[in-house]
Amino acid sequence: MVLTGAEIVVRCLQEEKVEYLFGYPGGAVLFIYDELFKQEQVRHVLVRHEQAAVHAADGYARSTDKVGVALVTSGPGATNAVTGIATAYMDSIPMVIISGQVPTAAIGLDAFQEVDTVGITRPCVKHNILVKDIRDIAPAIKKAFYIAKTGRPGPVLVDIPKDITAQRAEFSYPQEVSLRSYNPVVKGHSGQIRKAAQLLLEAKRPMIYTGGGVILSDAAKQVTKLARQLGFPVTNTLMGLGGYPASDKQFVGMLGMHGTYEANMAMHYCDVLLAVGARFDDRVIGDPKHFQAEPRKIVHIDIDPSSISKRVKVDVPIVGDVKEVLEELSRLIEAGEKPNPENTAAWWKQIGEWRDKKCMEYKNSAEVIKPQFVVQKLWEVTGGDAFVCSDVGQHQMWAAQYYHFDEPRRWINSGGLGTMGFGLPAAMGVQLAHPDKPVAVITGEGSIQMCIQELSTCKQFRLPIKVLSLNNRYLGMVRQWQQFFHGNRYSESYMDSLPDFAKLAEAYGHIGIQVTKPSDVEPVLREVYTKHKNDLVFLDFQVDPTENVYPMVQGGKGLTEMILGSEDL
Amino acid sequence: MRHVISLLLENEAGALSRVSGLFSARGYNIESLTVAPTEDPSMSRMTIVTSGSDDVVEQITKQLNKLIEVVKVVDLSEAAHIERELMLIKVRAVGKDREEMKRMVDIFRGRIIDVTDSSYVVELTGSLDKLDSFISAIDRELILETVRTGVSGIGRGDRILKV
Ligand SMILES: Cc1cc2nc3c(=O)[nH]c(=O)nc-3n(C[C@H](O)[C@H](O)[C@H](O)COP(=O)(O)OP(=O)(O)OC[C@H]3O[C@@H](n4cnc5c(N)ncnc54)[C@H](O)[C@@H]3O)c2cc1C
Ligand SMILES: Cc1ncc(C[n+]2csc(CCOP(=O)(O)OP(=O)(O)O)c2C)c(N)n1
Ligand SMILES: [Mg+2]
Numbered sequence: 001m002v003l004t005g006a007e008i009v010v011r012c013l014q015e016e017k018v019e020y021l022f023g024y025p026g027g028a029v030l031f032i033y034d035e036l037f038k039q040e041q042v043r044h045v046l047v048r049h050e051q052a053a054v055h056a057a058d059g060y061a062r063s064t065d066k067v068g069v070a071l072v073t074s075g076p077g078a079t080n081a082v083t084g085i086a087t088a089y090m091d092s093i094p095m096v097i098i099s100g101q102v103p104t105a106a107i108g109l110d111a112f113q114e115v116d117t118v119g120i121t122r123p124c125v126k127h128n129i130l131v132k133d134i135r136d137i138a139p140a141i142k143k144a145f146y147i148a149k150t151g152r153p154g155p156v157l158v159d160i161p162k163d164i165t166a167q168r169a170e171f172s173y174p175q176e177v178s179l180r181s182y183n184p185v186v187k188g189h190s191g192q193i194r195k196a197a198q199l200l201l202e203a204k205r206p207m208i209y210t211g212g213g214v215i216l217s218d219a220a221k222q223v224t225k226l227a228r229q230l231g232f233p234v235t236n237t238l239m240g241l242g243g244y245p246a247s248d249k250q251f252v253g254m255l256g257m258h259g260t261y262e263a264n265m266a267m268h269y270c271d272v273l274l275a276v277g278a279r280f281d282d283r284v285i286g287d288p289k290h291f292q293a294e295p296r297k298i299v300h301i302d303i304d305p306s307s308i309s310k311r312v313k314v315d316v317p318i319v320g321d322v323k324e325v326l327e328e329l330s331r332l333i334e335a336g337e338k339p340n341p342e343n344t345a346a347w348w349k350q351i352g353e354w355r356d357k358k359c360m361e362y363k364n365s366a367e368v369i370k371p372q373f374v375v376q377k378l379w380e381v382t383g384g385d386a387f388v389c390s391d392v393g394q395h396q397m398w399a400a401q402y403y404h405f406d407e408p409r410r411w412i413n414s415g416g417l418g419t420m421g422f423g424l425p426a427a428m429g430v431q432l433a434h435p436d437k438p439v440a441v442i443t444g445e446g447s448i449q450m451c452i453q454e455l456s457t458c459k460q461f462r463l464p465i466k467v468l469s470l471n472n473r474y475l476g477m478v479r480q481w482q483q484f485f486h487g488n489r490y491s492e493s494y495m496d497s498l499p500d501f502a503k504l505a506e507a508y509g510h511i512g513i514q515v516t517k518p519s520d521v522e523p524v525l526r527e528v529y530t531k532h533k534n535d536l537v538f539l540d541f542q543v544d545p546t547e548n549v550y551p552m553v554q555g556g557k558g559l560t561e562m563i564l565g566s567e568d569l
Numbered sequence: 570m571r572h573v574i575s576l577l578l579e580n581e582a583g584a585l586s587r588v589s590g591l592f593s594a595r596g597y598n599i600e601s602l603t604v605a606p607t608e609d610p611s612m613s614r615m616t617i618v619t620s621g622s623d624d625v626v627e628q629i630t631k632q633l634n635k636l637i638e639v640v641k642v643v644d645l646s647e648a649a650h651i652e653r654e655l656m657l658i659k660v661r662a663v664g665k666d667r668e669e670m671k672r673m674v675d676i677f678r679g680r681i682i683d684v685t686d687s688s689y690v691v692e693l694t695g696s697l698d699k700l701d702s703f704i705s706a707i708d709r710e711l712i713l714e715t716v717r718t719g720v721s722g723i724g725r726g727d728r729i730l731k732v
Contacts, residue, residue: 122587123594127637130583147637180732181579181640306631309624 001172005134005165006031009098012141013042015173018069020045020060020432022053026073027113028100031165045432045461048453050077052425054084054097055451059426061093062412063387064433065218067148068095074102074162075113079120083419085155086124090416091239092216094153096144103163104132117159126154132161134169146177151184152304153216184303188320188328196299196316197332199272201339205347206232207270209255212239212415213277213302213322220244220408222326223276229330230339233351235263237278239415242405247384252351253360256284257553258397262354264551264559268294269350275300277322280311281416282555288312290558301325359551359564360401369518371395371470371543375402378440378468381525386438387412387430391423391447394476397549399442421450424467428454431463438466438529445471445495445540455508458536466528467538469501472545480548484569505538514540571600571620573645573652573722574630575730579638580606580613587636588615597621597629601654601719612640612732616722640732649725655692656700657682659713662689666711677703688713 003011009032013021022045025033036044047053050072057068068088072081078099088095102111118130127147129140137160144156200206208230214223220243227234227250234244235255244251253260255267267273267285273296278284285291288311300307300314301322308317318325333339362372375398378386388403390396390413405411412430414422423441431439441448448469458465478493502512511532515524521541528537551562563569578584585604592599600618607614619629626644633642645652662670663686674681674691677699683690693703697720704715724730 118583119586122583122590179637182637304635306628306635310628313624 001170002168003171004031004035004168005137005160006035008134008137008169008171009141009160009165010035010039010042011171012138012173013069014039016067016141016145018042020429021069021071022047022056022060022429023071024050024053024073024077026077026100028074028077028102028162029071029165031162032071032098032100045428045457047425047428047457049451050080051084051421052428052451052454052457054081054095055087055419055422055425056429057095057097058084058088058093059389059412059429060433061088061095061429062426063409063430067145068093068429069098070095071098072100073113074100074117075115078115078117082121082124083421085121085157087414087417087419087422088155089124089126091212091414092153093155094148095155096141096148097155097157099157099159101130101159101161104161105163107161117157121157124155125157126152128157128159130159131164134164134167137164138171139174142174143177143179147182151182152307185319186303186321186324188301188318188325190328192316192318193325193328194332196274196318197329197336199297199299199316200230200232200274201333201336203232203272204343205269205271206230206274206344207266207272208232208234208274208276209237209267209278210234210240210243210276211237211278214240214243215408217277217303217322218408219277219323219326222323222330226326226330226333229333231341231344232274233266233348235259235267237281237284237415238400238413240278241400241411242408245406246404247406252355254400256281257286257555258401258549258551261357261359261551261562261564262351264553264562265354266351268559271296273298275314276326277302279307282311285312286553286557286559286561357564364518365544366518368544369515369521369541371398371472371541371547372402373518374468374470374521374541374543375399375442377522377525378442379403381522381529382438382440386410386440387427387434389413389423389427389430389439389441391441391443392418392420392477393444393447394472394480394547394549395442395444395447395470398470420447423447424454424458424465425451427465428457428461428463431465432461441465441467443467443469444476445469445473445498445501446475448501452504455505455510455536455538459509463536464534465536467505467536469538469540470543471498471501471540472543472547473498474545476547477549483548484552484563485554501538501540505536510536510538512538512540514542516542570622570626571618571646572626573650573720574617574619574633574642575645575722576615576617576633576642577607577640577730577732578613578615578636579640580611581638584613584638587638588617588633591632591636592619595628595632597625603719603721614730616720618720641730643724643730645722645724648728650722650728651725652696652720652722653694654697654700654720655694655718656703656715658691658693658704658715660689660691660707661687661711661713663687666708670707670711673703673707677706679703
């Protein structure tokens with residue numbers, strides 16, 4: 001069948017069963033938009049800024065197991081998309097971004113709206129391809145989807161010059177991709193897995209530390225099964241929340257810079273550590289020298305060999321897919337001798353003592369709304385069943401600490417790049433993927449203003465997202481560091497001249513409510529989730545401007561050197 | 570420690586910048602980098618001379634392997650291998666220097682491949698050390714220009730890098 005390049009692009013998306021395409025039109029993609037107009041299968045979501053298109057596709061991907069797809073024009077369309085692409089790259093999110101490019105004959109001539117998109121995005125994509133021949137469009141798109149979702153997932157960009165979207169060629173969608181240079185290992189080495197099982201069974205002070213890899217590989221069930229078989233404590237990274245039920249008694253909370261006392265202590269003092277799809281990030285283990293000064297054996301399961309022994313030397317590396325490896329590990333343990341709970345009794349007692357510090361307790365107030373209180377109430381009111389999308393800052397940490405995720409893919413946030421502005425557009429992708437589920441955005445007055453224009457997109461697509469802004473009138477996370485480490489000099493972290501957010505939301509056609517009293521928090525949330533179930537509601541919570549996130553491990557310090565509260569300052 | 574890393578990669582536009590970009594983005598050293606197509610025109614072979622601790626070199630090979638267009642990576646310096654580099658060097662050759670230069674080229678088993686009244690172009694291949702020694706053996710003042718290809722490496726005997 002002979003089709004135009006633009007028809008081929010759209011046909012490829014249909015073949016990939018793309019439900020939603022998040023995008024923004026412009027000169028270089030006009031032929032593609034013309035073809036989108038003529039069909040209904042791929043639904044286009046018109047955002048208000050290309051960054052949001054990519055974040056929305058990203059949110060869609062994080063909350064499902066599908067590839068998120070975005071379409072942008074050349075030049076400024078592509079550069080606006082870069083923040084979104086880098087965000088997805090840092091958190092290994094499977095995405096395909098299609099960008100328009102100036103006509104092939106104009107490339108390199110400083111043509112109107114020309115940028116070297118492939119060059120600009122090269123360091124923040126899993127792969128990218130400049131298509132120079134119409135016959136390569138279909139294979140390039142097929143390859144892009146395949147690379148994005150296999151192995152360690154990531155964003156793949158396909159840059160398509162305008163002229164070839166107008167040319168004609170025979171179309172057939174490739175059924176398979178085979179690349180001699182790309183064959184991710186999925187099945188783990190069985191000898192290594194046996195070694196791991198041995199170590200785990202002999203452990204006296206074991207710890208299971210799981211990360212984003214568990215969410216990406218949909219292996220929460222396998223983690224839970226293994227943890228129950230062994231009876232070991234489990235901690236999750238910020239990216240791994242929901243990989244193990246937070247309400248379970250074996251769960252010791254998130255670890256890292258703002259992790260719980262018990263999780264960080266157990267991580268540091270364990271004798272056998274099982275690391276699963278987690279990459280020993282600097283926000284997780286603090287100073288690697290301090291961490292490695294304490295002897296322990298480490299088993300590390302990761303699909304990307306370069307994640308293994310990158311920051312911390314490991315003893316038993318297992319390259320493979322988390323799900324496959326954990327299943328084999330579970331089988332081995334089931335077949336062998338039952339793990340003896342007495343081995344770890346003293347360890348659990350120690351963990352109990354650490355837990356007794358109750359590091360997550362905060363002093364509530366009847367006068368001023370505590371941000372933690374809002375998150376806690378959201379969790380109660382939604383029964384822990386909401387998809388929670390977050391921006392970046394203090395509110396993000398409180399969301400991670402006080403909304404207890406029992407299921408994977410419910411916690412959507414930018415961990416690796418820490419992109420302010422991510423929350424609202426990501427929530428659009430989540431809500432479209434789960435039209436009947438509660439979707440909440442936890443944000444700050446700083447972050448929300450980085451993509452607030454998307455309230456307009458939400459109106460157009462009738463997305464009943466609930467925006468909870470923990471408005472402390474500060475770039476709170478910055479202010480906290482300035483208070484702790486820069487002698488209270490609040491350089492440019494006060495948010496002056498804020499808009500009336502409730503009125504602003506109303507101007508976009510939504511419901512806006514300002515909440516100032518602690519006693520109003522719960523009733524307002526209840527009302528929002530009943531009466532306004534089908535509306536977007538913007539809740540502007542005026543929270544305590546000076547509240548800080550605890551515990552905290554200062555950058556460069558050891559994991560056990562925690563600031564637990566203002567008395568430690 | 571100095572390492573000689575050899576890789577096979579798809580002969581595609583952009584593959585070279587992916588490799589060089591990786592080195593600059595992650596702060597790895599490149600002493601030299603050479604690349605050209607192999608007997609199979611769809612594939613190029615690259616030799617990179619780098620230096621770093623064992624941990625860094627392990628990361629370098631892992632990160633290179635991660636690039637989609639990279640087919641195979643080996644660290645040649647892990648075992649017996651041969652390194653060669655080609656140098657073209659233009660030297661002033663007048664008066665008594667003319668004979669002297671010819672003699673030095675012979676000693677280093679080089680060849681004079683261009684001759685004018687006042688200059689020679691000398692072609693010399695060998696290990697990095699040999700080329701360096703030649704440069705220090707002749708009078709600095711006589712060197713008009715030098716061009717070196719960077720090291721190409723290959724494993725000895727049964728060590729074969731092929732798909
Ligand atoms: C303000 C702020 C504060 C933060 N504070 C903290 C904190 O206190 N604690 C914390 O934990 N983080 C914190 N972070 C996040 C931190 O920066 C990192 O993003 C995060 O710790 C990385 O999580 P991860 O190790 O699970 O790795 P991810 O980035 O999720 O990486 C996943 C790993 O799994 C592997 N993988 C992927 N798919 C598979 C598969 N199928 N099978 C096997 N392996 C797979 C990948 O190769 C990779 O190594 C903070 C971020 C911000 C912005
Ligand atoms: C795009 C971007 N710019 C700057 C930062 C640095 N930064 C991290 S947190 C933060 C403050 C966020 O303020 P707000 O959204 O109000 O959240 P709060 O910390 O007050 O809860 C800033 C500026 C960032 N993460 N992202
Ligand atoms: Mg704020």
